[in-house]
């Protein structure tokens with residue numbers, strides 16, 4: 001929970017960021033900037049680096065240095081927030097360097113890295129803004145589940161094998177740009193949902209109704225009942241389209257669909273208990289937003 005400076009959430013009369021949120025912004029931005037700044041002349045003017053080792057190892061040295069400073073300055077929970085935000089800033093900066101300096105077929109992986117690091121960092125940041133009461137280290141979603149980690153590893157393995165054995169396939173036209181569009185739209189829809197739901201949004205599905213849990217039916221929730229899942233569903237498929245990973249495109253689509261199908265069923269069971277006829281009326285008016293998923297319907 002965002003314990004220090006109390007922050008009213010949106011819809012509650014305020015918009016400033018709690019202290020953990022601010023620490024995360026500083027660590028994410030400063031790490032990304034410090035890792036990128038030494039390569040700026042090469043990125044902007046295409047200057048050939050004098051020492052390639054500096055491009056390869058420089059970011060890791062800066063990152064190690066920043067982590068030592070963070071260890072020295074911060075303690076306990078603030079330190080835990082800082083090292084996670086700093087790691088994601090580092091991942092973002094290295095991804096930009098991959099886009100700028102890696103061989104063409106690896107550049108997509110850099111774009112993918114940018115989307116991954118932005119997604120995880122912005123999950124924390126947006127919860128810090130929208131519902132600081134529930135903010136925790138888990139809000140970075142870095143340890144979401146074993147399945148999530150395995151899915152990411154599978155996509156890296158498929159990408160690497162195909163770059164090695166079928167590099168021409170990885171440069172196939174501009175299909176990967178469709179992945180960029182899907183990831184961008186998915187990210188915007190998910191974050192809009194979190195901000196709209198505010199205090200009613202929690203990463204974990206609630207089985208007991210909190211006193212300030214209100215039924216949200218306005219904004220993006222007027223168009224679909226589960227916008228944050230809609231955003232996440234298309235974002236995850238988008239990551240595999242941008243990597244041009246045909247096997248993972250199929251697996252991600254199937255596994256994400258099954259995951260959200262079951263999750264929405266369980267979540268709507270609780271929501272019906274919490275809000276009863278109000279939620280039934282909402283269900284009649286508004287679709288789930290995910291293809292062929294109808295949710296928990298009361299006859």
Ligand SMILES: C[S@@+](CC[C@H](N)C(=O)[O-])C[C@H]1O[C@@H](n2cnc3c(N)ncnc32)[C@H](O)[C@@H]1O
Nearest residue numbers: 193200202203205206214215216226227228229
């Ligand atoms: C991870 S959030 C997902 C919210 C929603 N399913 C979505 O996709 O935007 C899960 C929490 O949001 C709450 N929730 C879901 N829909 C809601 C609504 N329309 N109004 C208020 N709370 C909602 C659930 O009770 C649950 O604890």
